[in-house]
Amino acid sequence: MGDHDRRRAGRGRQSRPGPAGSAPPSRPKVDPARRAAWEVLKAVRVDDAYANLVLPQMLEKYDLSGRDAGFVTELASGALRGQGTYDAIIDACLTKPKLEGKVRDVLRLGVHQLLAMRVPDHAAIATSVELTRDRVGQGPTGLVNAVLRKVASQDLDAWIDQVAPGEPGSAAQLAVATSHPAWVVDALAEALEGHGRDRAELPALLEADNAAPQVTLVARPGLVDEDEMRAAGAEPTGRSPYAWTWGGGDLTSLPALVQGRAGVQDEGSQRVALALADASVEGRDERWLDLCAGPGGKSALLAALAAQRGAKVLANESQHHRAQLVQRGVRSVRDGILGVVTGDGTRPAWRPDTFDRALVDAPCSGLGALRRRPESRWRRQPRDVEVLVRLQRALLVSALDAVRPGGVVVYATCSPVVAETIGVVSAVLRARDDAHLESSWQLWPHTDGCDAMYAATLRRT
Known part of the structure; x- marks a missing residue:
């Protein structure tokens, strides 16, 4: 909205009935x-x-x-x-x-x-x-x-003025005016402040949640070039080197998409994968892990990047049907795939110190992707965050154990909620002395034009 x-000024009203005796x-x-x-x-x-x-x-x-x-x-x-x-x-x-x-x-x-x-x-x-x-x-x-x-x-x-309670800009008024549950409004306000932004941005953030997102494509490196994307009518975003906007039309008209050399992927998700690939690693750099891989978009981008360096990605997903989606999603980047497995990321089958890089795109409340999943705002409850935080901490601990000393872990969520982002990273680092935070960032739909992705890069020491 x-x-x-x-x-809607000047919109026509309901027409009057026809003359008496006329046919209905x-x-x-x-x-x-x-x-x-x-x-x-x-x-x-x-x-x-x-x-x-x-x-x-x-x-x-x-x-x-x-x-x-x-x-x-x-x-x-x-x-x-x-x-x-x-x-x-x-x-x-x-x-x-x-x-x-x-x-x-x-x-x-x-x-x-x-x-x-x-x-x-x-x-x-x-x-x-x-x-x-x-x-x-x-x-x-x-x-x-x-x-x-x-x-x-x-x-x-006029209707909003009539039905939205409280003063304009208050949490209660914004909840009705922007169609968000009140607890989500409060959580997003806290998130802005927790990530160092001004709470005054809240109305713009809530409005951005209600804007239909533009289709963004990822051109997987080494598989599709710029000329092919431009010829299909796509335009580069200018932010992620692999992100392209799709102006409309039938996506199946793009052969690269049909063949899996390109994909539909929000730019925020692309930037999470790039955060892992761009982090510096000394020594061996051969084995990468995507701990929560479903449905496979980040795995495919990571595999394309890894293949160019002689590395391979192991994609792990806890749910079998989502692991099957990953299998289909990485079909065009097999040179960069070590395997796709179904397993509990908190109880991994691999030994500690196995990987050089690991991505934890953790299950989360999804409050940063409400543009794309409009129904999520009505399903989530505050208690869901509490349950998710426990899982997120366990997954981050597992990822840190999985990488060798000197290796890197990127922890990411499509939620800006403080408890799921800064809170998880801080709690895990307080409990162990063999890792430290190198960098973190938070994207926002109202300023970055993508989902509100959070990413933190941690190094195992």
């Missing part, structure tokens, strides 16, 4: 795009599915591509991103706030069309009513029509 999405207008059919978007929301709500995994399935099911595919993606992802704000608006239009989940899903889609997309009001309302009739039944159609007519009476800014 960026600023450009909030301006034909009932519009539910178009496949809106039905697909509704099914994405249902899968997220009922099955705890991830929208980015369900979307391709729905596009294939309904044979949608091009503009239709883009419409479904924005409609479903936007409704999930704006869920907190939209629910507050919907509830303000109800006399009895309790709704069936499948009806609320229809309303969320309708509100997103009315307040944040260039869909005429009459079309958003009529198609939502028909979607209700088709997917839920006749009963709630009147309610859906009435609620959406109320929603259409004012724009998003």
